Amino acid sequence: MKAQQSLLWLIVLCGISVSLSLLHNNGSLESVQDTALRVLSPLQNVTSGISRSIADRVDDISSFSQLRSTNKSLIRENNILLAEVARLRMTDRENASLRQAVGYMDQHPELELTIAKIIGRDSSNLLDSMLVDRGRQDGIAPGMPVVANGGLIGRVISSSTKTSRILPITSPQSSVNVIVQGEHSDADGTVTGSKEELLKMSKVVDSDALNTGLFVITSGHGGGFPRGILVGQVVTITSSSSAIMTEADVRAFVRHEDVNTVQIITSFGKG
Amino acid sequence: MNDYPIYAYRTISDSKKIKVTTYGLLIVLAALFQASSPPFFTIKGTSPDFVIILLILSSTILRHRHALAWSFGAGLLLDLLSSGPIGISALALTFATYVSSVGGVGLFRTTYAWSIGTVAICTLVYYLITISFLTVHGVSIDWATTIIRIIPSTTIYNSVIAALLYGPIRRIAQTTNRNRYYSYGQPHE
Structure with a gap:
């Protein structure tokens, strides 16, 4: 009995669905759809905004590990560059000292x-x-x-x-x-x-x-x-x-x- | 001295109202969420069908009498939110929910595996009906890609999401289904 009732419901609802789709094809449901969208679009905007903000957070979380590894590699690169700068500065100073030394030697041939x-x-x-x-x-x-x-x-x-x-x-x-x-x-x-x-x-x-x-x-x-x-x-x-x-x-x-x-x-x- | 329990406070009609409101809200939210196609749920172009998952899980867990009506309403909402022909989602969802209610016997219907399997089968049914009707309506469908790639991946994805949502939906069902309350020792209608 219950199964028959369900089947009946199914047939009725499927019939309504098919009728609606046919009406939609004729363009008779345009105004209904417009009204419904006018009512639902603010809600859709809200959910869309919420899902977008959640998406941003999820994106932030998923890109966090990537950012961390990028940060690590940048720090490593920066340290290498700083070491290089320090080495070049030292070389520069050594060169200046050596130039002065050579100059001093030239000025004092007796030494x-x-x-x-x-x-x-x-x-x-x-x-x-x-x-x-x-x-x-x-x-x-x-x-x-x-x-x-x-x-x-x-x-x-x-x-x-x-x-x-x-x-x-x-x-x-x-x-x-x-x-x-x-x-x-x-x-x-x-x-x-x-x-x-x-x-x-x-x-x-x-x-x-x-x-x-x-x-x-x-x-x-x-x-x-x-x-x-x-x-x-x-x-x-x-x-x-x-x-x-x-x-x-x-x-x-x-x-x-x-x-x-x-x-x-x-x-x-x-x- | 009153010996009767005095913890009853919710009537069956109250319970029904709560159930209808809860499911109505959940379905509207699921439809709106699905229509906004959240990018964080999209994996290689496939996003889950929250409405199908919600309807089929609640149908297998609750076995409520008006599952078909709920599905029809939810399908209609999806149709209105999407730019497709009105009635197709309503038809496919109603049919899928009917399939979920005919299969299985009482012993297995509320088990975890049964519910997840039903979601998978109903997803297949839903998509097959949808693409069939869209083709009838003159919408160009790449059947090969849809059957080989889209339907299987969506079925798997829906099943995974259903497996995750089974617990919360069951909890909601248990909360909203508490209609056997007694007042002064008598069932309260």
């Missing part, structure tokens, strides 16, 4: 120079020394003066077969005999390093010749350094009435922290 690269610096605050990539096999020996960019940097304090350790003039353990080139006369003295930024010039003889802005060069006294290497410039002069000798603050011409390549003077007896 025998060995170019060395700074490969390490003392990280502690105790020694303040630098390590260079030239050693005994390159003819480097303790006591040899070290210059860079035309100014005095320090001297070799120890050397192994392939490396040497340099004590910069800014170290409190360093002491260099210097002269201040005055307009009419020179003033002798000794420059020692300090933990402060400026070098201390003491034991100044003939303090009348001392003046701010004057250049301080090696005197060559004692035989440790050749005469005439630029050390720095007088910044301030300190003298008291009780003081027998005048003191001065000297700004180093070359800061060893700023250089990567140095020239070790292996012989300055020529000339």
Whole structure:
């Protein structure tokens, strides 16, 4: 009975459907369809908007892993490029240092120079020394003066077969005999390093010749350094009435922290 | 002292109203959703037929008497929302729902596998009727592509979606079908 009822329903509904499709073919249902679409289109717009926004979210989620991998590869690429930039900058600086070194060698034919690269610096605050990539096999020996960019940097304090350790003039353990080139006369003295930024010039003889802005060069006294290497410039002069000798603050011409390549003077007896 | 249970609050007519409203809303939403063809559900040009899935699953789970009428109404809504000839979806859906109601015996009709299988069969029936009637109406149909590619892929897709929606629809059916409530120990009509 129930099955028959269902079949009857089916026949009726199929009949209505076929009739509707025939009416649609004749164009009789156009107005009905228009009205229905006018009513339903706002709803359809809403569902379409909702489904589009869901689609965007789903798209965001699905593309998230792709974005993450792209981001990773871009970060990797960026790191490689940054490393390359750093390497090129370093090469550029090395080239500039080497050009200056070559220029210095040309200007001072009396000096025998060995170019060395700074490969390490003392990280502690105790020694303040630098390590260079030239050693005994390159003819480097303790006591040899070290210059860079035309100014005095320090001297070799120890050397192994392939490396040497340099004590910069800014170290409190360093002491260099210097002269201040005055307009009419020179003033002798000794420059020692300090933990402060400026070098201390003491034991100044003939303090009348001392003046701010004057250049301080090696005197060559004692035989440790050749005469005439630029050390720095007088910044301030300190003298008291009780003081027998005048003191001065000297700004180093070359800061060893700023250089990567140095020239070790292996012989300055020529000339 | 009253010994009767006092938890009854919904009458059968109330339950019917809830059921009709719930299914009406669900069918309208499914039709609107299907008509807007959400791109995130489209896989290689195939999107699921939410209306068929909803109607067939609810028909197998609920076995409600007015399944054919619901299908006819839903089909008509789909026809109005689409630009195709009116009546074709109504006819195909009504026929597919009828097929779903004739097959099977009471023991198996509400099982999970039966429901999913019915969705697959009804999808095939729905599409075959639709393309047949569209051809009769003079609409050009590439039968080979439709039968070899579109119908099988849609059938599989609908079955997968039906497998996912079976649980929620069953839960809705259980919620809306609670019409055996008692008031003061008596069935309340």
